[in-house]
Amino acid sequence: MNIIVANKLRKVFGNGVELLALDDVDLTILEGEFLSITGPSGSGKSTLLNMLGLLDKPSGGEIWLKGREVSQSSSLERSRLRNKELGFIFQYHHLLPEFTALENVMIPQLIAGEDKKAARHRSEELLREMGLVERLNHKPSELSGGQSQRVAVARALANRPSIVIGDEPTGNLDTKSSEMVYELLRKLNREIKQTFILVTHDMNMAQKTDRILRLVDGRIVSEMRRENGGFVE
Numbered sequence: 219m220n221i222i223v224a225n226k227l228r229k230v231f232g233n234g235v236e237l238l239a240l241d242d243v244d245l246t247i248l249e250g251e252f253l254s255i256t257g258p259s260g261s262g263k264s265t266l267l268n269m270l271g272l273l274d275k276p277s278g279g280e281i282w283l284k285g286r287e288v289s290q291s292s293s294l295e296r297s298r299l300r301n302k303e304l305g306f307i308f309q310y311h312h313l314l315p316e317f318t319a320l321e322n323v324m325i326p327q328l329i330a331g332e333d334k335k336a337a338r339h340r341s342e343e344l345l346r347e348m349g350l351v352e353r354l355n356h357k358p359s360e361l362s363g364g365q366s367q368r369v370a371v372a373r374a375l376a377n378r379p380s381i382v383i384g385d386e387p388t389g390n391l392d393t394k395s396s397e398m399v400y401e402l403l404r405k406l407n408r409e410i411k412q413t414f415i416l417v418t419h420d421m422n423m424a425q426k427t428d429r430i431l432r433l434v435d436g437r438i439v440s441e442m443r444r445e446n447g448g449f450v451e
């Protein structure tokens with residue numbers, strides 16, 4: 219089943235000189251897909267994620283999310299859909315500085331109406347899988363960049379969003395931590411059919427996903443799909 223369909227997606231930036239950041243992008247993402255997006259700096263990857271994540275409106279084209287066209291939905295409606303359907307892993311992780319790692323992962327669940335005991339249990343479990351069992355009660359200022367990044371991953375997954383969007387989710391991480399993040403995402407992808415859309419420069423990570431899109435100058439220029447262990451165009 220399709221979970222996201224983009225038709226002729228365009229994004230124009232600019233005051234005076236116009237810049238075409240996305241140029242008629244067509245993209246269909248299946249429920250439970252594990253997709254990576256690559257391409258040079260400035261090719262439109264973040265812009266595409268911002269559109270698919272309903273963080274920004276396209277200048278033209280359509281975005282269908284679970285069968286509904288949402289490209290021009292009101293900001294209130296887009297915010298409702300983001301909270302219900304989407305989880306975000308961005309590099310600038312914006313953890314709440316006053317709260318511990320555990321609390322940072324618990325808070326979105328409490329806001330969504332989960333009871334405190336269940337939220338604590340799930341948060342501990344996610345942080346344990348991220349190798350942070352000894353950091354539960356540390357505040358962000360007491361964590362390294364890589365540890366904060368892994369807390370942000372746990373937080374993005376806390377409410378079991380059907381779609382997880384990541385901009386360089388392993389960008390700050392050493393090989394071992396990247397591997398840990400990948401293993402957790404893949405496990406959730408298999409177990410609860412979560413859909414992942416990740417921008418990454420990490421080719422080691424990209425090659426473990428199911429499909430690799432390459433953007434250049436706001437267009438999808440190639441698409442490779444995993445088949446029988448290898449990739450085909």
Ligand code: ADP
Binds near residue numbers: 231257
């Ligand atoms: P990538 O993520 O692949 O590095 P971006 O999506 O960030 O690319 O940017 C694509 C193009 O759009 C770049 O030329 C960038 O400078 C431009 N751009 C992105 N966001 C904005 C914005 N808010 N205002 C103006 N130009 C932007």
Ligand code: ADP
Binds near residue numbers: 259264
């Ligand atoms: P990335 O590291 O993913 O390529 P960038 O550093 O290009 O991201 O951009 C980060 C954010 O800054 C983008 O999501 C975009 O909203 C904004 N941005 C990028 N380029 C511009 C620009 N030329 N003018 C204004 N905002 C920009």
